[in-house]
Ligand SMILES: Nc1ncnc2c1ncn2CCCCCNC(=O)c1cc(-c2ccc(F)cc2)cc(O)c1O
């Protein structure tokens with residue numbers, strides 16, 4: 001039967017990347033997406049901005065919304081300090097199966113908890129299910145019309161503390177206009193736009209970094 005794009009991406013990782021070497025996993029996916037098939041990973045250009053924010057924040061607790069195949073999950077987790085934890089939510093069970101194998105190939109299972117389900121369902125349960133108090137960093141890369149409601153939900157559930165960082169992908173393409181308007185105009189956030197390009201293309205896109213002021 002016909003394979004899926006995530007399955008072909010995983011095959012490229014298993015063929016070209018070294019087990020236990022997260023950077024080689026990232027490189028193998030980027031090569032696959034540039035040379036073979038475009039896929040909606042954050043990519044190498046925006047990925048460098050992601051890396052710099054993760055390194056600057058040096059987070060102990062990270063939430064990723066939208067795992068897809070685990071590309072940004074691996075990028076982030078490879079930069080975390082020893083006892084830091086990353087919880088990543090993925091809605092699509094088929095993608096979750098692939099992401100678990102990409103994460104395992106990178107050797108990062110101990111730092112990452114992949115949870116299957118919708119962000120709106122899981123965010124209210126984070127504290128009781130995973131013993132999370134607040135998140136130091138949240139990477140938003142899921143349904144673009146869920147960025148704003150989920151941000152408000154995280155505020156209401158007390159999952160953000162003074163200084164928590166929200167980093168949002170795709171604020172230009174596909175675009176998240178209501179989210180951008182909120183974080184750029186709310187007195188509770190200090191926001192900054194990092195201009196870049198849609199992964200593996202010349203189309204404009206960017207990341208929005210927003211500090212929660214409490
Ligand atoms: N736990 C959860 N809760 C809610 N939704 C959840 C979820 N877990 C997953 N999803 C559902 C996310 C589905 C994928 C989201 N990402 C995207 O839709 C996305 C699309 C593009 C794109 C750009 C230009 C084009 F021409 C075509 C596509 C680029 C990107 O970087 C993207 O991240």
Ligand SMILES: [Mg+2]
Pocket residue numbers: 040041042141169170
């Ligand atoms: Mg994205």
